Amino acid sequence: MAPMKILVAAKRVVDYSVRVRLTPDRTGIASDGVKMSVNPFDEIALEEALRIRERGEATQVVVATVGPPEAESQIRSLLAMGADRGIHVETGRETAPLEVAHVLFRLVQEIGPGLVILGKQAIDDDCGQTGPMLAALWDRPQATYVSKLTLSEGRVQAVREVDHGLETVELVLPAVITTDLRLNTPRFIKMPDIMKARQKPLEKRPFDGFGLDLPRLTVEAYLPPPEREAGLRLESVAELVTRLHDRGVL
Amino acid sequence: MTEADRLRYDVLVIGAGPAGLACALTLKREKPELSVAVLEKAASLGAHSLSGAVIEPAWVDRLLPGWRDDPLDIQVPVSRDRFAWLSHGRAFRLPTPPQMHNAGNWIVSLGALVRRLGAAAESAGVEIFPGFAATQPLWDRAGALAGVRVGDLGRTREGAPGPNFSPGVEVRAGVTVLAEGCRGSLSRTLIRHFGLDQGKSPQTYALGLKELWQLPPGRTVPGSVLHTVGWPLPTDLYGGGFVYHLDRDRLAIGFVVGLDYEDPDFSPFEAFQQFKHHPGLVGLFEGGEILSAGARTLIEGGYPALPTLEMPGGLLVGDAAGTLNVPKIKGVHMALGSGIRAALHLIQNGGPEGFDQNFRHSEAGRELWRVRNIRPGFRAGLWVGLANAAVETVTGGRVPWTLTNADDWRSLKPRGPVPRPHRRYRTRILPPADRLAFVDLAALHHEENQPVHLQVADPALCVSQCSARFGNPCTRFCPAGVYEIVTDAGGSRLQINAANCVHCKACDIKDPYELITWVPPEGGSGPNYANL
Incomplete structure (x- = not known):
């Protein structure tokens, strides 16, 4: 088998333990002092890539992100987890899935990976579009929501979590995989590996250098979900019947 | 353990708060050839930092020139x-x-200040490791402190290695600086081990x-x-x-x-x-x-309770030692100042020896001495305390006595003889409705299936003695609702909701039987405060 590279895409997001809140003027998500992390599904994607490499089925794992300068700390932690090198495409603004898919497609053309693994969605906007869009641009097969992955002879067998249960598909490499929660449990980062990660190659490129000119969605407003009204505690069934009558339910 | 599992530094700082980061940053700026690392149990810098905070800016000016022109998230x-x-x-x-x-x-915001200090320290070459909790001291052959062991990750509730188990590493250092903040777990172990609190007032x-x-x-x-x-x-x-x-x-x-x-x-x-x-x-x-x-x-023990600040192989700075100035209700400037002083001492003297006297004779030490009697004065109540504070302030602390404190765990009175005070509490309308809602605002992260980090020496005593005598005060003093007495078919027992813990350490201090010991959970556990 020819030496295979794996490209993993990751996004910096508000940590899942943080309760997301709008800015007072409601033009975006409040980020002051809020904990930021690697999108958990992307950690699963990297973990799977590392396991494939550790089994000798791949030779190199490249991790890429599109994000603000601060995303360097997320890509460093992915390097500490075990990725061999990183590419940080820097931009100061929000990017849409289509833009990220185009950037990844360019990287795919440069790197020539046998497999691209992404999280099934980012936990901030929950779009779930970047992987499928990349597969379409690249014109290669894709398996989304994958909970089990097996490689053999230039093919990959993937078990997908779908609404009616599990679906097993087989794809010819190169291919795009997006990961579901049950695929694996990512490893903890070890202290010595954090230091090693500081020496690993991390390439920075300006997003604008990709010269993308794509139609973009404009967000007109953000609104918090409507608050649920408090319930009533009633003393008896009779009172309940009366209340329902009053509201014209009965 | 393989050689790769050991890390070695000239100076290892435990805790990325104001004291620890001021120390690390000063060390690296004054003597760049030193290797300096900082361990922090929070998942990110500032995530466990909570303070008022009104601060005196002099030390910040020194550590972060230009900070006034590039404001923190709260400034x-x-x-x-x-x-x-x-x-x-x-x-x-x-x-x-x-x-x-x-x-x-x-x-x-202390959290925002800590993030800024951390960034400055990293660009000066300090290696900072958030998400790694120091759990045990390491000793050298002569019995001096020689570094710390970092806690394991991925153990199950029962303590067995889980599927993604990652054993903790040993980090060795010529000098270990304890900067864990108030009631640091490792600091407490070391204060006891070396008898650093002998001859001092209770804290x-x-x-x-x-x-x-x-x-x-x-x-x-x-x-x-x-x-x-x-x-x-x-x-x-x-x-x-x-x-x-x-x-x-x-x-x-x-x-x-x-x-x-x-x-x-x-x-x-x-x-x-x-x-x-x-x-x-x-x-x-x-x-x-x-x-x-x-x-x-x-x-709050201040000068009378300040432990000896040095030990073989290590020293205490900031609130791990207890440098808070109670009458000023300020600790940040003292933490920064003691961290800087510790760094300069280590550079001049090559080791911790003499740091205790160095600090006590410094301006910061004298500042603490002058106000030493003010907090204990309030043991006689608010008005006597205020009057005593006025006297102490007018005399600049030059009175011939030093008042002392008592252990907080001894102060609770049994339920019977004390008439329950009438508090005239109001019906509350503002959030949070209860402690669970409060804890929700701390953005906690805590892997549930890890060993319980609140160790109760004798849980049977909670129901056999404490319930009748004190009514289980842990169920009230804990601000996060970690402790509950649950009654089911098998009788009553203490239930510990460890995942609610905000790492305040009140239980370790106030439990009237001294049964509860707070130990660090997995690194990265605990609150994720946004600018507290």
Whole structure:
């Protein structure tokens, strides 16, 4: 088998333990002092890539992100987890899935990976579009929501979590995989590996250098979900019947 | 253990708070060839930092030149400074005690300051490791402190290695600087091991709770500072509230209670929530939203309780030692100052020897000595305490006596003989409704299936003795609702909701039988405070 590279895409997001809140003027998500992390599904994607490499089925794992300068700390932690090198495409603004898919497609053309693994969605906007869009641009097969992955002879067998249960598909490499929660449990980062990660190659490129000119969605407003009204505690069934009558339910 | 599992540094700092980062940054700036690392149990810098905080800026100016022109997430100059005594229905302005004058001081978020200090330290070449908790000391052959063991990750509740188990590493260092903050678990182990508290007054603590609010436009007076005593506390309970008006319609409110209180039925959380409902304050909050909330203990023993600050192979800085200035209700400048002093001492002397005397004879040490009798004076109640504070202030602490503290865990009185005070608490309308809602605002992360990090030496005693005698005060003093007594078919037992823990350490201090020991959970566990 020819030496295979794996490209993993990751996004910096508000940590899942943080309760997301709008800015007072409601033009975006409040980020002051809020904990930021690697999108958990992307950690699963990297973990799977590392396991494939550790089994000798791949030779190199490249991790890429599109994000603000601060995303360097997320890509460093992915390097500490075990990725061999990183590419940080820097931009100061929000990017849409289509833009990220185009950037990844360019990287795919440069790197020539046998497999691209992404999280099934980012936990901030929950779009779930970047992987499928990349597969379409690249014109290669894709398996989304994958909970089990097996490689053999230039093919990959993937078990997908779908609404009616599990679906097993087989794809010819190169291919795009997006990961579901049950695929694996990512490893903890070890202290010595954090230091090693500081020496690993991390390439920075300006997003604008990709010269993308794509139609973009404009967000007109953000609104918090409507608050649920408090319930009533009633003393008896009779009172309940009366209340329902009053509201014209009965 | 393989050689790769060991890491070695010239200086290892435990805790990325103001003291630890000031020390690490100063070391690296003054002597770049030193290798310096900082371990931090929080998942990210500042995530476990909680303070008022009105700070004296001199040390920040020194450590972060230009910080005034590149503001932190919260950084507002104090514009107005008031001190009030609250009755149930009214507020009476008192003259502001001289130590509490804040002209030239700044209201900041300690979390934001810590992030800035951390970035400066990293660019100076300090290696900072957030998400790694120091759990045990390492010794050299002569019995000196030689570094720490970092806790394992991925153990199951029963303690067995789980599927993604990752054993902790040993980090060795020529000098280990303990900068864990108030009631640091490793500091406590070392203070006991080396007898650093021998001949000192018992230590005393307080518990502080804080919320950061986003208010409807136009209600705040940026830079306005209010400190209160009185309601809802009885006069024999030391403590009070603070209200700091920030910019961008934000406001920080908090409440601090001395943990030497006697009433086992007292709940610091309820007192804080009642304070918000005082008629002079409640109107501020309606329609507002809480951005972040949390709790942390403060160390208040001051000079008489200050342990010996040095030990073979290590030294104590900041609130791990207890450098908080109680009358000023400020600790950040002391933490920064003691960290800087420790760094300079290590560079000049090559080791910890002599640091204790160095600190005590410094301006910071004298500052603590002058106010040493003020906090203990409040053991006789609010009014005697204030009168004593006035005398101590006028004399500059040059009185021929030194008052002492008592252990906080001994101060609770059994339920029977103490008549339950009538508190005239109000029906609350403001969030959070209860402690679970409060904890939700701390953005906790805690892997549930890990060993319980709140170790109770004899859980049977909780129901066999404590229930009858004190009514299980842990179920009230914990601001996060970690402790519950549950009754089922098998009888009553203590249930520990460890995943709620905000790492305040109140249980380790206040439990009347000294049964509870707080040990660090998996690195990265605990609150994720946003700018507290």
